[in-house]
Amino acid sequence: MKLFKKLAAAVLVAALALTMVGCGAGGMGSAIDLKNEVLNAIEDDYYTDNKTATHTTAMDAAAAKLIENAAADEAAKDENVTVKDLLRNNGTGNYIAIFMPYGQLSTELMQQAYIAEMKGTLENAIRYVANDEYYADRDMLVKIGSPVIGKDDPIEIGAATGKIKDKNYLVLLVQNAKA
Known part of the structure; x- marks a missing residue:
């Protein structure tokens, strides 16, 4: 027995x-690659809405270059210059940049909240892309150049992580895939 x-x-x-x-x-566990989870969630969300979001290595490289340029900018030493200012002033092209502090999140709930915040910010960024006041009021959102993206347009996305002003950030770049 x-x-x-x-x-x-x-x-x-x-x-x-x-x-x-x-x-x-x-x-996602403690070893989450939050950057890829954000990109995958956006691609899946677009797919379920019969739209196209394509993650490309070229966009990843553009996001990494943007972080590198922003971090190296001499203006970063000025405490009155924001990360938003650094990203806006160091990017080339026509992108929407969404940026959030990036770190290891311990719980799945917080990881999902981070991903949802990025997705929601992207949806509103595209909805209000022509509204400069909307962008001015958002701490984690900046237009680089003059992006034109409609809510049903296909997009290209990429992301990178890096340190700007002694803090780690995830920067998501979005552009119209037709452009």
Whole structure:
């Protein structure tokens, strides 16, 4: 009987473990690559709305270059110059840049909240792309050049992480794929 109970307990533990893996327990876990999760969520969201969002390495490179240029700008030493100012003044092209502090988030709830914030900001950024006052009032949103993106237009996206003014940021760049 003891052997049967031990065997039953082992089978139950194995079944629970498989159930948790199958259901995605642990979710993104502590080793999340939040940058890729943000990009994947945007692509999936667009796909479910029968629109196209394409993640490209060229856009990743543009985001990385933007961070590098902003961090190297001498104006970054001035405490009155914001990260938004640095991104706006160091970018080339016609992009929307969404930026948020970037760090290791411990819980899946906070990771999902971060991703939802990025997605929501993108939706509003495109909706109000022609409204300069909207952009002026948003701390994590900046237009570089003169982006023109309609709500149904296909977009190209890319992201990079890096340090600007002694703080880590994730910078998401978005442009009209037709441009």
